[in-house]
Amino acid sequence: MIDDELLATRFEADRGHLRAVAYRVLGSMSEAEDAVQEAWVRLQRSDTDAVANLTGWLTTVVGRVCLDMLRSRASRREDPLDVRVPDPVVDPDEGGDPEHEAVLADSVGLALLVVLETLTPAERLAFVLHDLFAVPFDDIAPIVGRTPAAARQLASRARKRVRGGAPVPDDLPRQREVVTAFTAAARNGDFEALLEVLDPEVVLRVDFGALNPDLTATVRGAAEVARRALLFRRPEGVSRLVLVNGGMGILTAPGGRPASVMGFTVSGGRIVAIDVLADPERVARLDLSALGLPRSGDLPAR
CATH class of the missing domain: 3.10.450.50 (Nuclear Transport Factor 2; Chain: A,)
Known part of the structure; x- marks a missing residue:
């Protein structure tokens, strides 16, 4: 069993990556922090001795937590067509906070997050994990409760919506x-x-x-x-x-x-x-x- 201090060190090394995954899926920095913290709780309760790729394992755990949060959010909304603007990350005009820049790497602008808000929870998760973080469909499938082929279709549908709805910004x-x-x-x-x-x-x-x-x-x-x-x-x-x-x-x-x-x-x-x-x-x-x-x-x- 990995001792608590080493486990915490390994988790902290992945925290920025996990926060970036969760923010793209949830569109909320505060909720992303909650998802990452829940992943830490689950890590502490799990036997990870046989886990060969801890980063990959944590990514799928965060994905599962985020999917549950998205579904809970959708069930609380009376009208699924309501406008929902994602929680933005705000920085000074002259330059961003380094921690924020890490989360927003790969041009995760508000336009992309707005389009992602129009997807179903499963489509959003499949697209973010596969297209933005290269998670294999074999790993995504059990999270969304689908076959790998069905998970691929979820991401494909999401990809078409994103391409049609997120314009490329000027400099x-x-x-x-x-x-x-x-x-x-x-x-x-x-x-x-x-x-x-x-x-x-x-x-x-x-x-x-x-x-x-x-x-x-x-x-x-x-x-x-x-x-x-x-x-x-x-x-x-x-x-x-x-x-x-x-x-x-x-x-x-x-x-x-x-x-x-x-x-x-x-x-x-x-x-x-x-x-x-x-x-x-x-x-x-x-x-x-x-x-x-x-x-x-x-x-x-x-």
Whole structure:
């Protein structure tokens, strides 16, 4: 039996990898941390003497835990068509936190996570494990309760959705230029300037959570999105440019209290998607320490 100290050392060596797997499957850093911690608990309870590849074993354990969490999440939602913007990873505009960059390696932008949210739990797990982490279908099959051939089909269906729904973003300087133009146009009430930076088929997804379901919506088309931007424009100083999953975004924090995070997908010099997380409960759990801000739930009540 491997002693506890050696087991802990080996687990810590894999923690970053396991967190990256869990974040892609769950779209939530806090839930990913919970999944990784559950994997540690299961590791402590297991006899791993016969395990030849501990990293592979832990990856499948995390996958199983994540699948259970996805299914539990789906069963709690009354309407499976509700908009759900994934929990973003937010960093300063000038550069990301090294730990965050490790989790977001291979361009895990918000656009990809949004598409993954549309998949079934089994499709999402099969795609993430196989296409992003090269886990064989023979290992994925028992996790999803399917044959290897059926697991391959799950990943194939997911792959088609991802290819059709996750546009390739422009480089960061171009993104910054476009998003800066968007914010200036919104602040100045310039409808025509907004249309200039919005793709004609732009999609705006706004997630206010269970507390404000009437405000949660999907809006399509440049004119409608521009009208929304003018309706909810913020005075200068309330918002700031940030990196959201490695792409350009905006954090609104009136009075220093984080209120919403907007992630922009800029492709071909125009904004093709805007994803807004404004769910007070989920925003309160975001780790914004890299921005010098506490979680909003840690702030004293007014």
